[in-house]
Amino acid sequence: MGNExxxxxxxxxxxxxxxxxxxxxxxxxxxxxDSKAIDNxxxxxxxxxxGAAMFGFNRVNDLAxxxxxxxxxxxxxxxxxxxxxxxxxxRSVDIFKALLKxxxxxxxxxxYKQTLxxxxxxxxxxxxxxxxxxxxxxxxxxxxxxxYYIYFNPSRDVLDNGTNPLYLLDELMxxxxxxxxxxxxxxxxxxxMDPTRCYLAWEVLLVTxxxxxxxxxxxxxxEDESKITIESLAKENLLSRESVKKELQQVTDxxxxxxxxxxxxxxxxxxxxxxTAVEEPSYEKQSIKVASSKIxxxxxxxxxxxxxxxxxxxxxxxxxxxxxxxxxxxxEKLTDRIREVAFDISLVPLKTMLLQFRRLVRDLSHEQGKxxxxxxxxxxxxxxxxxxxxxxxxVLHILRNSISHGIENEKERLEAGKNAHGELRLKxxxxxxxxxxxxxxxxxxxxxxxxxNQAVKQGLIDPGEDVSQAKLLEMTFKSGFxxxxxxxxxxxxxxxxxxxxxxxxxxxxxxxxxxxxxKGSAITLIIPLTLSIVDGLMVSVNNRHFILPLTVIxxxxxxxxSRLKKHNRIISLKGESIPCIPLFFDPGSDNGGQGSYPTIxxxxxxxxxxxxxxxxLGNSQVVLKSLGKYLEGLKVFSGGxxxxxxxxAFVVDVRRFIEEKKEESKTK
Amino acid sequence: MxxxxxxxxxxxxxxGEDTFSVPVLRVINVLEWMKATPIPETPAYLEGIVxxxxxxxxxxxxxxxxxxxxTELSGDSCILVLDIHSDKETYKMGLIVDKxxxxxxxxxxxxxxxxxxxxxxxxxxxxxxxxxEEEVILLLDIDKIFTQKEITEIKKAKENQKD
Numbered sequence: 001m002g003n004e005x006x007x008x009x010x011x012x013x014x015x016x017x018x019x020x021x022x023x024x025x026x027x028x029x030x031x032x033x034d035s036k037a038i039d040n041x042x043x044x045x046x047x048x049x050x051g052a053a054m055f056g057f058n059r060v061n062d063l064a065x066x067x068x069x070x071x072x073x074x075x076x077x078x079x080x081x082x083x084x085x086x087x088x089x090x091r092s093v094d095i096f097k098a099l100l101k102x103x104x105x106x107x108x109x110x111x112y113k114q115t116l117x118x119x120x121x122x123x124x125x126x127x128x129x130x131x132x133x134x135x136x137x138x139x140x141x142x143x144x145x146x147x148y149y150i151y152f153n154p155s156r157d158v159l160d161n162g163t164n165p166l167y168l169l170d171e172l173m174x175x176x177x178x179x180x181x182x183x184x185x186x187x188x189x190x191x192x193m194d195p196t197r198c199y200l201a202w203e204v205l206l207v208t209x210x211x212x213x214x215x216x217x218x219x220x221x222x223e224d225e226s227k228i229t230i231e232s233l234a235k236e237n238l239l240s241r242e243s244v245k246k247e248l249q250q251v252t253d254x255x256x257x258x259x260x261x262x263x264x265x266x267x268x269x270x271x272x273x274x275x276t277a278v279e280e281p282s283y284e285k286q287s288i289k290v291a292s293s294k295i296x297x298x299x300x301x302x303x304x305x306x307x308x309x310x311x312x313x314x315x316x317x318x319x320x321x322x323x324x325x326x327x328x329x330x331x332e333k334l335t336d337r338i339r340e341v342a343f344d345i346s347l348v349p350l351k352t353m354l355l356q357f358r359r360l361v362r363d364l365s366h367e368q369g370k371x372x373x374x375x376x377x378x379x380x381x382x383x384x385x386x387x388x389x390x391x392x393x394x395v396l397h398i399l400r401n402s403i404s405h406g407i408e409n410e411k412e413r414l415e416a417g418k419n420a421h422g423e424l425r426l427k428x429x430x431x432x433x434x435x436x437x438x439x440x441x442x443x444x445x446x447x448x449x450x451x452x453n454q455a456v457k458q459g460l461i462d463p464g465e466d467v468s469q470a471k472l473l474e475m476t477f478k479s480g481f482x483x484x485x486x487x488x489x490x491x492x493x494x495x496x497x498x499x500x501x502x503x504x505x506x507x508x509x510x511x512x513x514x515x516x517x518x519k520g521s522a523i524t525l526i527i528p529l530t531l532s533i534v535d536g537l538m539v540s541v542n543n544r545h546f547i548l549p550l551t552v553i554x555x556x557x558x559x560x561x562s563r564l565k566k567h568n569r570i571i572s573l574k575g576e577s578i579p580c581i582p583l584f585f586d587p588g589s590d591n592g593g594q595g596s597y598p599t600i601x602x603x604x605x606x607x608x609x610x611x612x613x614x615x616x617l618g619n620s621q622v623v624l625k626s627l628g629k630y631l632e633g634l635k636v637f638s639g640g641x642x643x644x645x646x647x648x649a650f651v652v653d654v655r656r657f658i659e660e661k662k663e664e665s666k667t668k
Numbered sequence: 669m670x671x672x673x674x675x676x677x678x679x680x681x682x683x684g685e686d687t688f689s690v691p692v693l694r695v696i697n698v699l700e701w702m703k704a705t706p707i708p709e710t711p712a713y714l715e716g717i718v719x720x721x722x723x724x725x726x727x728x729x730x731x732x733x734x735x736x737x738x739t740e741l742s743g744d745s746c747i748l749v750l751d752i753h754s755d756k757e758t759y760k761m762g763l764i765v766d767k768x769x770x771x772x773x774x775x776x777x778x779x780x781x782x783x784x785x786x787x788x789x790x791x792x793x794x795x796x797x798x799x800x801e802e803e804v805i806l807l808l809d810i811d812k813i814f815t816q817k818e819i820t821e822i823k824k825a826k827e828n829q830k831d
Contacts, residue, residue: 629759
């Protein structure tokens with residue numbers, strides 16, 4: 001069972017390696033002499049190979065091994081990268097992915113074999129070419145000995161995954177000569193010792209030609225859990241010095257090697273000591289990996305904390321006890337801080353999903369024989385991770401549509417006076433409480449004729465009706481609306497727009513389209529920043545509580561009841577004409593408002609709207625909860641929440657509410 | 669002993685003057701009646717939302733939904749938390765009933781088809797009839813009663829009425 005768990009971890013890690021390989025491949029495609037990319041790919045393959053062998057992914061291991069050999073040659077400049085090699089690597093990445101998914105079983109045996117063969121031929125070709133030069137290269141210009149100090153303190157449970165630290169030390173010693181000192185100070189008394197734990201640490205002085213990188217590679221698989229320090233002491237063989245030898249004799253189980261002293265010895269001779277390079281002091285990692293289920297748990301717990309906090313606040317206001325009041329204030333601040341941090345943790349940059357899209361654009365444009373340049377902007381824009389999961393499909397769909405149907409082929413483009421290559425842009429940016437992701441292309445745009453014909457066919461408009469382009473675009477979102485473009489069954493633009501919209505509405509988002517015939521189209525996905533906690537203004541109508549998100553609120557006004565007329569709800573407030581909508585009540589048959597109503601003025605789409613309510617109760621931070629799948633159709637609320645006293649309030653989705661009211665007034 | 673016949677456990681409850689049942693496996697919980705928070709601009713049978721241990725649960729009034737006359741609450745009224753399976757997903761729903769009775773074992777051959785007439789209830793809601801000791805028990809198709817599309821469709825229907 002434990003093994004299964006490690007296997008899962010390996011798979012996750014392998015995914016990371018593959019992502020890094022892909023990313024570097026895309027970089028390499030642009031700049032073939034990018035030696036850093038080659039190095040990174042090589043390293044990725046190497047790590048993949050190591051893990052694969054350990055967990056019995058033999059096919060992954062074999063392929064990774066062969067690929068690694070190829071990249072070794074690239075690194076040594078025995079061959080140069082070309083398009084076919086990059087494609088071959090992409091192919092392998094796909095095969096790796098499939099293998100990992102299917103637990104090393106092959107679905108496409110042919111592809112696997114072909115790829116292996118291709119690598120083989122490449123390798124033999126290269127080896128034939130530089131039969132001898134290859135060998136000489138290895139032994140060239142590596143004469144500099146360096147003395148390293150290495151501290152290796154494996155985690156207590158290093159033995160669990162079958163690692164034998166002694167082998168690692170052996171491997172280390174194979175790099176050169178040196179001395180190993182075992183550190184036993186952590187060893188518990190015998191009766192407390194658990195034979196399956198590792199209590200030992202080691203100090204090593206190693207004299208080698210190898211680079212620090214190479215030394216680090218020895219610890220590749222234990223690096224994350226172990227404390228490892230590698231420090232270069234001197235560019236010479238320190239062990240040959242008498243003074244050093246003496247010093248080492250004094251090293252005991254619990255007396256460590258004094259790095260400073262050894263460095264001092266090294267400096268003795270060198271008149272001008274190298275500036276004590278600021279080596280990463282203790283190799284602390286800036287970030288750690290956490291299972292996403294744990295983050296969900298954290299967010300849930302914080303949600304509950306916020307609810308309890310508001311209960312406490314309410315109680316304390318009722319009791320008017322100064323001591324309790326003080327306590328409440330402190331708790332409130334703390335809760336706020338925890339909430340903010342937790343919220344921050346659950347955010348991921350858009351970057352994490354972009355890689356797959358770059359790959360998709362590359363593959364699709366190759367497939368279609370179109371040259372497409374994919375620009376991305378705002379990759380660091382952060383989104384709630386649950387939201388990002390929902391974005392994948394819609395973005396994929398839009399990109400695919402753009403490449404297949406939007407961007408014309410080269411000939412057509414040149415005829416239209418455009419650049420030969422198509423441009424595809426993905427731009428993400430914050431806009432108030434939302435993130436906008438705009439995907440635009442400079443292709444042929446939507447075919448309004450086709451959309452119109454289809455709309456007529458589906459009875460949405462009359463044949464003679466003059467419909468604005470914006471309205472036509474809007475129609476493509478109608479469920480079941482489709483314009484089939486070509487005879488081969490590939491669907492045309494406008495297909496699946498309804499699917500995009502419904503996916504987005506699941507996360508309280510929306511989608512907008514702009515298109516100009518012949519010039520291109522832009523589709524904007526509008527996504528809320530977070531789904532879980534809402535900073536809102538609590539209002540009441542007929543003693544029911546509603547929450548309006550604070551982010552959209554402009555100000556609060558008071559309007560007299562007499563100004564709310566039945567047929568004209570547009571009210572002039574401070575010189576602005578603002579449509580004022582009663583929030584779920586009818587002022588005509590109302591006695592809740594005492595002559596005047598508070599009105600919340602919100603800003604939506606650069607227009608102001610007023611929400612007329614009975615009472616404004618104040619700021620409130622609430623945890624948004626789903627109203628359940630059954631009420632999915634109920635769009636005006638983004639959810640409900642529990643108030644301090646256990647009552648339920650509804651959180652108004654201002655965007656949807658306004659859209660719905662607009663729709664209603666259109667049908668009237 | 670005819671062990672050949674498969675029998676299924678059914679949960680029996682009363683609404684108005686009628687007796688209904690659903691497979692017991694679909695009943696997640698039986699809660700004491702509690703006041704639901706009404707949701708504005710929704711059909712009358714949607715009683716509202718209740719808070720079940722921090723989770724929000726939509727609740728439907730079976731009397732209104734089944735087109736019966738709405739009666740006063742009795743001390744026996746309760747909320748059945750049901751497990752609904754739609755085409756794509758499963759979700760929980762609350763159903764207010766007048767009385768929860770018991771669980772009975774029903775053999776397959778005891779379930780008869782729905783008669784063509786004689787039911788005030790939407791025939792789509794009922795999948796079969798059990799006859800037990802002179803009592804007719806209607807088998808409810810809860811997946812049909814609680815389809816998601818309904819809420820938006822009803823809303824449209826309401827709008828049409830307005831026009």
